[in-house]
Amino acid sequence: MTDAHDALARALRDDWARVVATLAKRFGSLDVAEDAAAEAFATAAERWPEDGIPPGPGAWLTTTATRKAIDHLRRESSRDARHREALLVYDTDTEPLGVIDDDRLRLFFVCCHPALSMEARVALTLRMVGGLTVPEIARAFLVQDTTMGARITRAKAKISAAGIPFRFPDAADLPGRVAGVLTVLYLIFNEGYLASGADSAPVRDELTGEAIRLTRLVHDLLPEDGETAGLLALMLLIDARRAARVSSEGALIPLPEQDRRSWDAARIAEGHALVRARLESGVAPGRFQLMAAINAVHTDGDAPDWTQIVALYDQLARLDPSPLVRLDLAVAVGQCDGAELGLSLVDALAPELRGYHAFHAARADLLRQAGRPADAREAYDSAIALAGNSAEIAFLTRRRDELPR
Template sequence: MVATLAKRFGSLDVAEEAAAEAFATASARWPADGVPPNPGAWLTTTATRTAIDRFRRESIRDARHREAMLVHGADPEPLGAIDDDRLRLIFICCHPALGMEARVALTLRMVGGLSVPEIARAFLVQDTTMGARITRAKAKIAAAGIPYRMPDAADLPARVDGVLAVLYLIFNEGYLPGATGATTATTATSPMREELTGEAIRLTRLVHALLPADGEVAGLLALMLLTEARRAARVSGAGELVPLGEQDRTRWDRAMIAEGHAIVRARLDAGEPPGRYQLLAAVNAVHTDGAATDWAQVVALYDQLTRLDGSPIVRLNRAFAVGERDGPATGLALVDDLAPPLDGYHAFHAARAELLRQLGRTEEAAAAYDAALALAGNPAELAYLRRRREECGREA
């Protein structure tokens, strides 16, 4: 866009200023009004009008007539390496000059349509903290003069990590909205947002087509497919979350599972060290292979993953898997070690509650369920947790 504007108006400064103002306008209007059907054309038109307004203010009468003609005679902007409007915007916003968290948060806000509270929950931080991060990211863009230009093919590898993080978080928000925080307007009526999961998968397929040799892109696509394949069995007819071990496997989408498994096998055959998304995809492949989960394999995969990503949530998932393999006492000891960083995360308390209940410590389990209920936001999870809490009361 900047190159096109600079050629059109004969000034790189005007082009960059117009592009920056167009993106600033988008960041202010899109969260409230929604992303337009053709975001790229919207940005180009807005930037063009901004540049014309500047010339009209600063130029003589003849120049004003000349600039007015440009709107009607403008050629469409070249698509560059990416021919999907929304995906191009995600790659544009995931500029490597910004820190990873900043570029992901800013992109989720400007392009993904997520609210600040939804983004904050994804990062397990307060709303005010996330709002400040997004504001600082915008300020850095303005102060450093980072150009919002269309990425070419050479730009894609440097930006793909941020793009994958954005797509993964959009998928998660669609698969279980409000799973990391308080109820929102969307989660109050629907336990899942299929429009988000479907769009995340569509965009990830496009990235995979652009970068077919990138193992992490393939891994993320497989992870999404294997997770989405279980969606129909994830929530009961009564609107209650159904845990993996209790799901009706005949309701799983076998075509998606077959595609996900094929991608995982292809990455294994490639012989390259797996990354985070590939390992998570492999975990989900184990969950969807056969009549029951092989927890020993799951623990082995989480052992690899913790060496790449030792975040508290990964360690929590590993601890629960260890509990399934070695017994609830062993799993509970590992979960309890994560209390300081995860005390505000409902899944931590829910995991503790399940393990305590298996150990017959019903009063402690009931208290853990109460803590999880106070933090959970998704209606399907809330229904499940309430039932489990009531069962604890009857067992006490």
């Protein structure tokens, strides 16, 4: 039974995108493809432990999903129409797969269609291809689960109503879609780097590893794209610290307290090289390039240059004035110019971030530095109540309990 479950987990990781892409092309509907694939994987979960693993698990899943899709079309169509739909399965005309060799990455570019808003294409791709749940996507966008579910439903409806074709992108399509794909990969990496759900491991290596793998492929496809290089550098510099991020007791270890000897030196060096190459290009950096530069400063030497970090965050905030970026800027200002000034900037974000645990965690840390333990304890309590990551909760609890009474 364990072998069957392991095989199914591998298939879900490796074959999901290919099965969905194959069915979406045959039937012209992402909805039908996703539903049929989900039914096929559910059938596998029931049958494989009893019947054994089939010789070709991926082919079995594709065949089963195809039959599920045909059954669905037959149920919803008249007799004549359903026969015409079923004939699609035997259509031997195949569209060229385009310039992207990887099945999953190809589907990322398919879903990030420019006819959809950036927010819609990112949310839809995360749900249908990225493997994230609606609650995980909602937390990434700082919205309610129901709000995110409605957005994804509207995106699917727009695809259907507008007749947006399921077509594999060619080389000319990539520049217009790459921004959405990079945002999807960044959010997948974030969910792996610090998982947001209480029922998952604090760090999900399968997500960070897959995000890095796919970003490398995008970089190979678009080697001159600065934001792709920036995102790859950012991921490498963060992932290089993975072994030092969680203690043996299961608590998050903040960067200043990490054992730098356990960092992956090769990934640090590769990330720094990518950042230097972008700086030497003379082209104004974008969002991911600036974030990579900030992490390069954090990983250069024994102590970060907070003046340089504040300057980089200030530049980033002009490109992306989101509340999360402004929160990071406020924290950096607190480290550079004093806790009270940083605290005033953090407090100004309360209307936008009051329901976000990192806002309260940042306030708590600055209040602690400012010598206000009672206020810090209250802020830590708020952060703990809102946090979902077990390692982060353990760290915040330890910080709170260390405060003087």
